Amino acid sequence: MPHLSEILMHLGEDREHYFNAVSPPVIQTSNFTFKDLTAFREAFTNELTHHIYSRGNNPTVQILRRKLAALESADDALVTGSGSAAIATAVISNLKAGDHVVCVEGAYTWTKILLSQLLPRFGVSCTFVDGRDIQNIKNALRENTALLYLESPTSLTFDLQDLEACADLARSKGIVSIIDNSYASPIFQKPIEFGIDLVVHSGTKYLNGHSDVVLGVICGSKEMIQKIFETEFMTLGGIISPHDANLVIRGLRTLDLRVRRSFESTLKVARFLDGHPKVKEVLYPFLPSFPQYELAKRQMRGAGGLISAYIDADSKEEMEAFIGRIKRFLIAVSWGGYESLIMPTIGFYDIKGRPDSPHPWNLVRFYVGLEEADWLIEDLEQAFEVFE
Numbered sequence: 001m002p003h004l005s006e007i008l009m010h011l012g013e014d015r016e017h018y019f020n021a022v023s024p025p026v027i028q029t030s031n032f033t034f035k036d037l038t039a040f041r042e043a044f045t046n047e048l049t050h051h052i053y054s055r056g057n058n059p060t061v062q063i064l065r066r067k068l069a070a071l072e073s074a075d076d077a078l079v080t081g082s083g084s085a086a087i088a089t090a091v092i093s094n095l096k097a098g099d100h101v102v103c104v105e106g107a108y109t110w111t112k113i114l115l116s117q118l119l120p121r122f123g124v125s126c127t128f129v130d131g132r133d134i135q136n137i138k139n140a141l142r143e144n145t146a147l148l149y150l151e152s153p154t155s156l157t158f159d160l161q162d163l164e165a166c167a168d169l170a171r172s173k174g175i176v177s178i179i180d181n182s183y184a185s186p187i188f189q190k191p192i193e194f195g196i197d198l199v200v201h202s203g204t205k206y207l208n209g210h211s212d213v214v215l216g217v218i219c220g221s222k223e224m225i226q227k228i229f230e231t232e233f234m235t236l237g238g239i240i241s242p243h244d245a246n247l248v249i250r251g252l253r254t255l256d257l258r259v260r261r262s263f264e265s266t267l268k269v270a271r272f273l274d275g276h277p278k279v280k281e282v283l284y285p286f287l288p289s290f291p292q293y294e295l296a297k298r299q300m301r302g303a304g305g306l307i308s309a310y311i312d313a314d315s316k317e318e319m320e321a322f323i324g325r326i327k328r329f330l331i332a333v334s335w336g337g338y339e340s341l342i343m344p345t346i347g348f349y350d351i352k353g354r355p356d357s358p359h360p361w362n363l364v365r366f367y368v369g370l371e372e373a374d375w376l377i378e379d380l381e382q383a384f385e386v387f388e
């Protein structure tokens with residue numbers, strides 16, 4: 001395996017093909033031409049590795065694919081126009097009518113909608129389980145279970161699954177395993193090394209890291225990626241543009257720096273919250289108080305920038321006043337960029353025409369970006385003064 005520095009700074013970049021320019025060009029083309037019929041026929045031996053048409057393979061996207069595959073210790077990778085497109089493409093590629101899926105209950109919202117609403121229309125059924133205990137996964141398996149879908153940690157309460165045990169179980173039953181590895185990023189967790197078959201990402205989060213591109217990633221073996229490419233990827237066609245791919249290549253240069261910095265600052269913010277009298281409970285996989293701390297340390301080299309905390313507020317009004325005082329964390333969904341964010345559950349209450357969030361209104365998810373931890377903590381300190 002190439003060194004991380006090699007992957008992020010050089011791998012996949014054939015500079016002699018573009019004037020030895022240090023930065024790769026944006027090959028902004030839909031189409032490619034052939035000097036003769038022999039070259040044309042040669043290209044069609046494998047559309048994934050040749051340049052025919054940019055829905056299949058584009059040279060700028062190809063550079064990105066090679067880096068992402070290497071980051072996840074995979075043979076190959078596909079890049080899609082969003083994380084959700086990557087998830088849907090990977091999931092659908094491993095199912096047919098009559099199949100059953102076991103999925104962890106804390107999975108990303110649109111993943112759950114895919115499995116509970118869209119795929120049942122095509123004869124696929126799904127059981128959602130608490131994946132913190134592998135026994136729940138075992139109990140949910142059926143004769144027709146074809147896919148085990150994991151997300152570890154999940155992105156609100158950070159529930160972990162034992163990846164090695166899950167991979168072994170799936171293998172022993174001939175079931176394909178897929179994991180959403182967006183939260184830990186390949187810097188801190190490499191599921192393929194535990195035996196998981198396919199890794200998907202919302203590259204919108206850490207991989208690009210600058211809050212300016214939406215993309216998804218599928219990583220896996222040469223055979224599985226080739227199969228997905230030839231059927232689901234080419235038919236669903238949810239690709240990324242060459243320009244966006246180039247932005248992500250630039251984002252990746254600092255992936256290691258960004259993720260480590262975010263982890264370091266997040267630990268400081270998590271410890272601050274953990275010690276605060278107006279916080280009832282903090283959820284963060286690398287705090288010793290976290291119920292799955294030992295497993296987190298065993299299978300992850302670090303944790304992401306998301307923390308959830310239950311605030312000791314007496315009323316919704318008090319909670320709203322607290323949130324209203326926070327200024328250096330911006331109110332938003334998503335995460336993984338340079339900017340720190342809060343996603344207060346109370347924002348999912350009292351929306352016209354929608355049921356209230358199933359999570360308590362005093363739960364807040366924080367994302368710690370690249371600002372100084374002390375500067376962020378100072379802001380939280382003044383916000384907590386609302387309770388005095």
Ligand SMILES: *Cc1c(COP(=O)(O)O)cnc(C)c1O
Pocket residue numbers: 082083084085108155180182183201202203204205214215216334
């Ligand atoms: C954001 C997110 C997704 C969806 O990715 P998009 O790029 O927004 O389509 C999937 N999984 C997790 C864990 C996410 O945070």
